[in-house]
Amino acid sequence: xxxxxxxxxxxxxxxxxxxxxxxxxxxxxxxxxxxxxxxxxxxxxxxxxxxxxxxxxxxxxxxxxxxxxxxxxxxxxxxxxxxxxxxxxxxxxxxxxxxxxxxxxxxxxxxxxxxxxxxxxxxxxxxxxxxxxxxxxxxxxxxxxxxxxxxxxxxxxxxxxxxxxxxxxxxxxxxxxxxxxxxxxxxxxxxxxx
Amino acid sequence: xxxxxxxxxxxxxxxxxxxxxxxxxxxxxxxxxxxxxxxxxxxxxxxxxxxxxxxxxxxxxxxxxxxxxxxxxxxxxxxxxxxxxxxxxxxxxxxxxxxxxxxxxxxxxxxxxxxxxxxxxxxxxxxxxxxxxxxxxxxxxxxxxxxxxxxxxxxxxxxxxxxxxxxxxxxxxx
Numbered sequence: 001x002x003x004x005x006x007x008x009x010x011x012x013x014x015x016x017x018x019x020x021x022x023x024x025x026x027x028x029x030x031x032x033x034x035x036x037x038x039x040x041x042x043x044x045x046x047x048x049x050x051x052x053x054x055x056x057x058x059x060x061x062x063x064x065x066x067x068x069x070x071x072x073x074x075x076x077x078x079x080x081x082x083x084x085x086x087x088x089x090x091x092x093x094x095x096x097x098x099x100x101x102x103x104x105x106x107x108x109x110x111x112x113x114x115x116x117x118x119x120x121x122x123x124x125x126x127x128x129x130x131x132x133x134x135x136x137x138x139x140x141x142x143x144x145x146x147x148x149x150x151x152x153x154x155x156x157x158x159x160x161x162x163x164x165x166x167x168x169x170x171x172x173x174x175x176x177x178x179x180x181x182x183x184x185x186x187x188x189x190x191x192x193x194x
Numbered sequence: 195x196x197x198x199x200x201x202x203x204x205x206x207x208x209x210x211x212x213x214x215x216x217x218x219x220x221x222x223x224x225x226x227x228x229x230x231x232x233x234x235x236x237x238x239x240x241x242x243x244x245x246x247x248x249x250x251x252x253x254x255x256x257x258x259x260x261x262x263x264x265x266x267x268x269x270x271x272x273x274x275x276x277x278x279x280x281x282x283x284x285x286x287x288x289x290x291x292x293x294x295x296x297x298x299x300x301x302x303x304x305x306x307x308x309x310x311x312x313x314x315x316x317x318x319x320x321x322x323x324x325x326x327x328x329x330x331x332x333x334x335x336x337x338x339x340x341x342x343x344x345x346x347x348x349x350x351x352x353x354x355x356x357x358x359x360x361x362x363x364x365x366x367x368x
Contacts, residue, residue: 129295137330146348147267149330
């Protein structure tokens with residue numbers, strides 16, 4: 001009877017272990033930061049900061065070309081989900097959102113900025129459309145019970161920042177203002193592979 | 195009829211022009227009445243390559259649903275829509291699903307696991323969806339027999355539950 005020689009497998013053991021460790025560290029790297037949320041006067045909101053790898057994977061899977069992905073990787077994705085849990089209309093208006101660092105306010109990249117960029121690189125119309133639908137609307141009324149979600153994109157920054165978001169309430173915007181604040185947010189980063 | 199042919203679920207048995215506008219219907223949660231502006235054009239091919247034109251749908255209500263595979267609420271809502279379609283398929287509302295700016299492969303793979311009986315129209319460039327200006331995805335519109343938008347649903351809804359089915363049945367009877 002031939003005895004199988006297992007030596008080569010034993011030699012591979014360190015390699016397998018290294019692979020396992022790499023996979024585990026990749027899992028850790030893929031974790032998103034905790035998701036802060038607030039509920040205030042009938043408005044519920046949470047934000048999540050996604051890593052460039054996560055966002056690249058999303059858009060790559062939808063056929064975005066490399067030059068678009070490369071531009072998106074240079075930015076900071078703030079995914080926001082908002083629900084109107086009250087009885088009044090609430091107004092989502094990104095002009096009333098402020099991203100504040102110690103150095104001052106960070107201006108978000110708006111739809112015109114992206115359209116210019118997409119024109120430059122000739123992004124196909126289907127990708128532009130998908131990209132548009134994944135962004136938070138610039139201005140929208142939220143009816144009672146209505147949710148909305150999407151991304152707000154900032155230039156990448158290493159500085160912690162505060163998101164101060166004000167929402168006017170009432171059909172005519174005259175039923176007061178709901179303010180929410182998320183402090184010490186940080187753009188999520190891909191960790192370098194070991 | 196093959197399941198994939200259910201696309202437009204032509205469940206149309208027209209009873210003649212007896213449709214006073216349903217402005218007084220009690221509305222289920224998340225459905226709002228709108229002002230009756232004329233529906234934008236909607237001319238697209240289905241995933242099976244069959245052409246569709248909303249202009250040919252005068253005389254009955256049309257339920258138009260915009261969605262995409264990457265959209266979480268769309269994914270959660272789709273099975274409910276499929277169950278609703280099965281419950282209403284012999285009635286007088288036409289159901290039209292419009293996929294927004296995705297490829298046939300993406301849509302086919304998604305529907306095979308989530309809602310195999312649905313065959314959507316393909317807005318491959320996303321331009322028709324933009325003309326309709328939904329508040330987000332998913333979005334559902336109800337177009338009346340005169341071609342005017344009468345209702346819009348806010349976000350994903352449990353379409354196969356009583357409040358929504360009752361509402362749709364009342365539209366049928368309108």
